[in-house]
Every structure is written in structure tokens, then in C-alpha cells.
Amino acid sequence: xxxxxxxxxxxxxxxxxxxxxxxxxxxxxxxxxxxxxxxxxxxxxxxxxxxxxxxxxxxxxxxxxxxxxxxxxxxxxxxxxxxxxxxxxxxxxxxxxxxxxxxxxxxxxxxxx
Amino acid sequence: xxxxxxxxxxxxxxxxxxxxxxxxxxxxxxxxxxxxxxxxxxxxxxxxxxxxxxxxxxxxxxxxxxxxxxxxxxxxxxxxxxxxxxxxxxxxxxxxxxxxxxxxxxx
Numbered sequence: 001x002x003x004x005x006x007x008x009x010x011x012x013x014x015x016x017x018x019x020x021x022x023x024x025x026x027x028x029x030x031x032x033x034x035x036x037x038x039x040x041x042x043x044x045x046x047x048x049x050x051x052x053x054x055x056x057x058x059x060x061x062x063x064x065x066x067x068x069x070x071x072x073x074x075x076x077x078x079x080x081x082x083x084x085x086x087x088x089x090x091x092x093x094x095x096x097x098x099x100x101x102x103x104x105x106x107x108x109x110x111x112x113x
Numbered sequence: 114x115x116x117x118x119x120x121x122x123x124x125x126x127x128x129x130x131x132x133x134x135x136x137x138x139x140x141x142x143x144x145x146x147x148x149x150x151x152x153x154x155x156x157x158x159x160x161x162x163x164x165x166x167x168x169x170x171x172x173x174x175x176x177x178x179x180x181x182x183x184x185x186x187x188x189x190x191x192x193x194x195x196x197x198x199x200x201x202x203x204x205x206x207x208x209x210x211x212x213x214x215x216x217x218x219x220x
Contacts, residue, residue, distance in 0.1 A: 031209070033160075033208070035208070035217065040197075041197065041212050041213045042210075042212070043199070043201070043208070043210035045207040045208060045209070048206065048207060056205070056206060056207060058144065059207070059208075090155060091156065093208075098206055099143045099144050099203055099206065100144070100161070101144075101146060101161035102146065102208060103158060104148075104156040104158070106154075106155055107154060107155075109154075
């Protein structure tokens, strides 16, 4: 598609439950990035992919977070055993090249209660 | 790691006014982008500007990479310009974000 698509728009989970977020990058873009926005203004890089391969996962809290980009499927970000501090908006972005303009989806707002 | 600082943190203007937002970064970067996050949370790409000057309507941006800063100019502000403006730089192939400038345009 012409835009980055993210689903769902909103997700509410009780503490300890699993959360799974999805992202469909712009067609033809090889790179996918996930960012977390907390407290309205703080963005944190989580992970990036080149096609289905993890490119950089230095921002991921690995004990509970995992992500995949499989061929012919939306990319996914999964949080096992959510914590209150995981409440945030999760943005997905895609790019044609490794160093180039990143285009962002509308985000998924995760609320952990 | 690289530090990104934006100023001012908050700006309140009357409709029709002009403004300049600044982004300083502490090291060389491969890429710099300006975004507008509207009151509904949507991130809108404004400029991809690792260096030089670009213009798009009432908005323009200049990045002086050698001096490690970028400026975003908004002319003849409209109420729809309200929101938070973010600068983000590419360091080691991930975007590092400033804390944003919150802009309120009063009618």
C-alpha cells in the first residue's frame, strides 16, 4: 500500500497479559522500524528489520519483547507478560533504504491496566 | 550516544505569526527529519533534510550539518499548525528524537 498500516488502533491489556501489534509497511520498502512513544514526547527506538531479517535490536527489552517480519505477512511486535510501564503508543515506520526518509504509521496505543 | 536538543520547548503564537524552531545535535548524522505530531497523535513527515534548505508551502527547513543544527521555519501560522514538532536524527541507522517543541496557535 501507499501508507504504513498499523493494527489495532487501541489495545487494552491487564498486567501480565500478552499484547500483539501489527504493521504493514509501504509496498516496496525493505526496512521496517518500531518505536515506542511514552509520556507524549519521548520516543525510543526498539528494533529494525531488513526484509525478514533483524537489522538492529539494541532497543528491545528482550526478556518480554519479540518481533518478526515474515514474507507475505504483516510485521508483528509481541509483548509477553505486559507491565504498566509498557503503556505507550507504538509506531511502526518503513523506508526504502537503510539511511533514508522513514514513513510512519498511525500508531497503536497500548494501555496496560 | 548522540544528543538531540530542541528549542523552545513551548511556543504560543497568534494566527498569522512566524516562528523558528531549532534542533541541535551533538555528533555527525546521516539523516535528519522534521515531523509534526498533530493533536490526534498522527506523525506527519515535514522534511527529510540531512543538509541544505528545502521549502514546502509555508514551511521551510535548513540544516547546517557542519555546525550540527537544523531550523524549521513556519510562516503565517494557522491554527492547524498546532501540535508538537519533532526533530529526529539518524545515528547508527536508528532515529534519535528530540523532546519536541509544543506549538499552540491561537485564533
